Amino acid sequence: MQLTVNGTAREVDVEPDTPLLWVIREELGLTGTKYACGVAACGACTVLVDGQPTRSCVTPAEGLEGAEIRTIEAVEETEIGRRVVEAWVEHQVPQCGYCQSGQVLAATALLSGTPNPTDAEIETAMSNLCRCGTYNRIRAAIHGAAEA
Amino acid sequence: MPLDTKSPARPVNLSRRGFLASGAALVLATALPLRPARGQQGEAPAVQTLLELRPDGTALLRSPFVEGGQGIFTAMVQIVAEELDLAPEAFTVEIAAPGAGAALTGGSASTRSSYDRMRQLGASARAMLMQAAANDWGVAVSELSTEPGAVLHDGSGRRAGYGELAAAAMDLEVPATVALRDPATFRWIGSPVPRIDVRDKSIGRAKYAIDAEVEGMLLAAVQHAPRLGLTPSGIVNRAEVEAMRGVHSVHLLDGAVAVVAERFWQARRAVEAAEVTWAEGTAEWPMPADFSSAGFRDALAGDTGEPVEVEARGDVAAALDAADTVIEAVYDAPFLVHGQMEPPSTIARFNDDGTLDLWLPNQSPAQFRAAAAEAAGIDPSQVRINSQTLGGFFGRHFLYRTANPFPQAIALARATGRPVKLIWTREEDFLRDAPRPLGVARFRGVVGPDGPVALEAVTIGEGPTQRWYGAPAGADVSAHEGISGKSYDIANTFVGQVPHANPAVVGYWRSVGHSMHDFMYEGFLDELAVSGGLDPYEMRLAMLAGNERLRTLLTRVGELSGGWRPGPFDAGDGTTRARGVAMASPFGSEVATIAEVSLDRGRVRVHDIWTAIDPGRIVNPAVIEAQVQSATALGVSQTLLEELVYENGEPTARNFDRYPFLAMYDMPEVHVAIIESGAEMGGVGEPGLPAVAPAIVNAVARLTGIRVRSLPLSRHDFG
Ligand code: FES
Ligand code: FES
Numbered sequence: 074m075q076l077t078v079n080g081t082a083r084e085v086d087v088e089p090d091t092p093l094l095w096v097i098r099e100e101l102g103l104t105g106t107k108y109a110c111g112v113a114a115c116g117a118c119t120v121l122v123d124g125q126p127t128r129s130c131v132t133p134a135e136g137l138e139g140a141e142i143r144t145i146e147a148v149e150e151t152e153i154g155r156r157v158v159e160a161w162v163e164h165q166v167p168q169c170g171y172c173q174s175g176q177v178l179a180a181t182a183l184l185s186g187t188p189n190p191t192d193a194e195i196e197t198a199m200s201n202l203c204r205c206g207t208y209n210r211i212r213a214a215i216h217g218a219a220e221a
Numbered sequence: 222m223p224l225d226t227k228s229p230a231r232p233v234n235l236s237r238r239g240f241l242a243s244g245a246a247l248v249l250a251t252a253l254p255l256r257p258a259r260g261q262q263g264e265a266p267a268v269q270t271l272l273e274l275r276p277d278g279t280a281l282l283r284s285p286f287v288e289g290g291q292g293i294f295t296a297m298v299q300i301v302a303e304e305l306d307l308a309p310e311a312f313t314v315e316i317a318a319p320g321a322g323a324a325l326t327g328g329s330a331s332t333r334s335s336y337d338r339m340r341q342l343g344a345s346a347r348a349m350l351m352q353a354a355a356n357d358w359g360v361a362v363s364e365l366s367t368e369p370g371a372v373l374h375d376g377s378g379r380r381a382g383y384g385e386l387a388a389a390a391m392d393l394e395v396p397a398t399v400a401l402r403d404p405a406t407f408r409w410i411g412s413p414v415p416r417i418d419v420r421d422k423s424i425g426r427a428k429y430a431i432d433a434e435v436e437g438m439l440l441a442a443v444q445h446a447p448r449l450g451l452t453p454s455g456i457v458n459r460a461e462v463e464a465m466r467g468v469h470s471v472h473l474l475d476g477a478v479a480v481v482a483e484r485f486w487q488a489r490r491a492v493e494a495a496e497v498t499w500a501e502g503t504a505e506w507p508m509p510a511d512f513s514s515a516g517f518r519d520a521l522a523g524d525t526g527e528p529v530e531v532e533a534r535g536d537v538a539a540a541l542d543a544a545d546t547v548i549e550a551v552y553d554a555p556f557l558v559h560g561q562m563e564p565p566s567t568i569a570r571f572n573d574d575g576t577l578d579l580w581l582p583n584q585s586p587a588q589f590r591a592a593a594a595e596a597a598g599i600d601p602s603q604v605r606i607n608s609q610t611l612g613g614f615f616g617r618h619f620l621y622r623t624a625n626p627f628p629q630a631i632a633l634a635r636a637t638g639r640p641v642k643l644i645w646t647r648e649e650d651f652l653r654d655a656p657r658p659l660g661v662a663r664f665r666g667v668v669g670p671d672g673p674v675a676l677e678a679v680t681i682g683e684g685p686t687q688r689w690y691g692a693p694a695g696a697d698v699s700a701h702e703g704i705s706g707k708s709y710d711i712a713n714t715f716v717g718q719v720p721h722a723n724p725a726v727v728g729y730w731r732s733v734g735h736s737m738h739d740f741m742y743e744g745f746l747d748e749l750a751v752s753g754g755l756d757p758y759e760m761r762l763a764m765l766a767g768n769e770r771l772r773t774l775l776t777r778v779g780e781l782s783g784g785w786r787p788g789p790f791d792a793g794d795g796t797t798r799a800r801g802v803a804m805a806s807p808f809g810s811e812v813a814t815i816a817e818v819s820l821d822r823g824r825v826r827v828h829d830i831w832t833a834i835d836p837g838r839i840v841n842p843a844v845i846e847a848q849v850q851s852a853t854a855l856g857v858s859q860t861l862l863e864e865l866v867y868e869n870g871e872p873t874a875r876n877f878d879r880y881p882f883l884a885m886y887d888m889p890e891v892h893v894a895i896i897e898s899g900a901e902m903g904g905v906g907e908p909g910l911p912a913v914a915p916a917i918v919n920a921v922a923r924l925t926g927i928r929v930r931s932l933p934l935s936r937h938d939f940g
Binding site: 087103106112114165200 | 289290291292415416418419420421422423424425426427428429431432440466484485486560561562563564610611612613614615644646647843847850851852853854855858876877878882883884885886888890891
């Protein structure tokens with residue numbers, strides 16, 4: 074099947090029900106998208122599908138033909154993505170970093186739809202888990218990126 | 222290469238002309254003297270750090286410690302940069318070359334164990350660069366000075382960058398003694414230098430073990446026996462599994478079945494399709510089929526065996542006998558998984574020359590190397606451990622024989638003749654993790670008009686240090702730290718441990734014994750305060766009479782919170798709130814914490830955590846603050862939510878969906894004050910955690926009158 078990832082059409086030969094996560098990591102070699110739970114409980118595997126934050130570990134590749142898939146590797150190709158990354162650095166958000174690809178993309182999607190989110194909107198949108206507990210910095214960085 | 226063991230503080234010059242080709246000029250090595258890691262008996266191995274100066278004026282530091290989010294790379298750069306006089310931005314850091322010997326990252330010990338040697342390393346390199354300039358210019362070294370990255374001669378105005386001098390410096394002797402900078406002039410040590418790895422981690426560029434790749438590798442997944450001690454006797458549908466797409470081969474291992482395939486997803490799908498028959502096998506710690514965490518808790522609480530003495534002072538028995546009122550309580554805390562976000566994995570590759578390369582997350586390369594050699598049946602010198610950045614660790618990546626994937630990866634690489642990357646799914650990680658042990662402690666105490674006069678505390682159980690290093694009961698601090706090691710002045714005290722074997726495989730979890738024992742002790746202390754009609758904050762201050770370090774700390778956290786105010790009080794937003802206080806003395810640091818809570822539909826909400834920490838000496842306050850915030854999050858998480866339940870010998874949760882932990886909406890504001898008392902340097906990665914649970918639980922008791930003696934709070938109804 075053909076998938077459009079980070080603006081490029083890619084031909085992949087996988088079982089149709091293979092989760093997008095493993096297509097991205099194993100077929101396309103883009104390892105910035107992380108596997109952590111595989112059951113849609115944590116958000117480490119978040120990618121953007123037509124701009125929507127999507128847990129790729131439970132999203133079958135079939136049905137995504139024609140969709141615009143964006144991974145962390147291309148986050149800085151959009152203005153909002155760039156601002157989010159800069160805010161992440163400014164607020165020194167990551168610790169171990171393992172959850173942060175998903176966090177950055179979830180934040181990018183949030184700001185794309187809600188340019189100036191309230192704390193409550195941030196809490197609702199940012200359901201991604203971080204075992205290192207970087208939540209307060211994530212919230213601050215999102216506010217920072219919103220103001221930028 | 223052997224380091225000078227007679228004067229271990231003096232770095233060794235490893236510069237070779239050959240290094241120039243690889244871009245390095247001056248190469249100095251130093252051995253870091255590690256205090257024996259927790260649990261390790263006797264001498265801990267010295268480990269090597271390399272400082273390489275390049276002709277372009279940049280520096281590369283090869284760290285024996287593994288970065289897992291704790292900011293250790295940044296802290297090490299700051300220390301070397303300070304003495305070398307080279308801006309931190311000019312450094313890059315890599316994990317020390319495989320096999321060169323590497324340290325154990327844990328016990329919050331990395332920075333504190335290496336501080337003096339790293340200063341020496343930087344200072345020695347600077348002295349050699351100055352000597353090179355002096356030789357070149359025909360002037361005395363005493364006439365020279367440095368500015369970041371360059372040597373200066375004030376008399377002539379000459380100036381040479383470190384890069385230009387590095388090649389000449391490589392032929393010089395390392396000076397026997399070097400002067401260290403006056404701490405009053407520190408520019409980088411003690412300042413909030415930004416972390417060096419943050420950008421890569423924000424754009425998905427950081428690589429973890431799970432991302433590593435070697436040519437020609439196959440991918441593997443396993444299905445473990447539901448209980449340790451069972452082993453596969455067969456696979457009913459083996460032919461079917463072998464015929465699945467991408468499958469290379471199917472393997473029966475000790476206690477697990479494995480599928481090796483072209484892709485991990487194929488391996489996983491196949492191994493989960495396997496209908497395995499399990500039979501009794503052999504295991505060092507077979508899990509009883511009827512084991513339950515609830516039953517084990519009751520067994521510990523009911524064990525009235527004779528305690529081994531840990532600490533004693535005065536005459537507790539007499540004080541308890543003489544008292545009109547003795548307060549008694551039993552506390553417990555559950556099993557906890559580590560829940561590091563990166564699932565465990567290992568790549569194993571046998572090379573043509575018979576050596577073995579491993580890529581894996583680990584906190585102690587030397588131990589992994591020895592164990593891997595044993596598993597492969599080769600000499601440790603034939604094993605290279607390629608340590609990777611850790612996607613969280615919290616104690617998960619120590620050597621736990623049944624909890625690390627590498628022996629399976631080695632077996633599969635051997636069986637297939639190909640490099641194999643084995644990933645444990647989250648479900649397999651939950652099943653074979655070495656959880657924080659369930660713990661129980663019994664207390665009896667007497668309180669007088671001025672505070673506690675007697676306190677008897679007995680923990681019941683087995684600590685990870687007994688399990689993994691054979692530390693005997695009493696001497697295993699992991700089984701009682703946080704109940705032992707307290708600084709309060711109580712005339713009659715007894716702390717003991719009743720040894721009681723844990724059928725589960727237990728491990729180290731962030732702050733180890735402190736993660737539960739401070740909750741128990743500080744909770745009971747508040748029970749004594751309530752019974753004696755004393756304010757818990759004032760009572761603690763009084764119990765610290767003469768201990769200026771801790772009185773200062775407690776006073777500081779009170780100020781930080783706007784003045785001690787236990788409540789309950791109306792917060793002005795419709796909530797009624799109360800505060801609790803607790804202290805802890807973990808890993809050489811001192812901590813005091815205040816928590817503010819309210820109730821939201823019967824559920825505890827934590828609004829603010831104020832923590833004052835005194836790590837003695839400070840390298841990077843920003844890193845310390847971030848570590849305290851992170852440790853606080855885990856502390857709040859275990860207090861509110863976390864519990865690994867066993868029934869019928871198996872954990873009932875196998876993934877995050879049935880093991881809730883802290884998400885953003887439960888995260889309190891965290892306020893940190895750092896005190897640099899000048900005492901010996903303590904850890905900063907774990908100390909933020911232990912006082913969180915008791916501060917919250919004490920606040921809840923203040924607010925509701927309900928004294929929680931069993932975590933997590935989600936198990937209790939505050940209606
Ligand atoms: S890995 Fe997809 S949600 Fe956790
Ligand atoms: S930064 Fe480690 S899990 Fe989020």
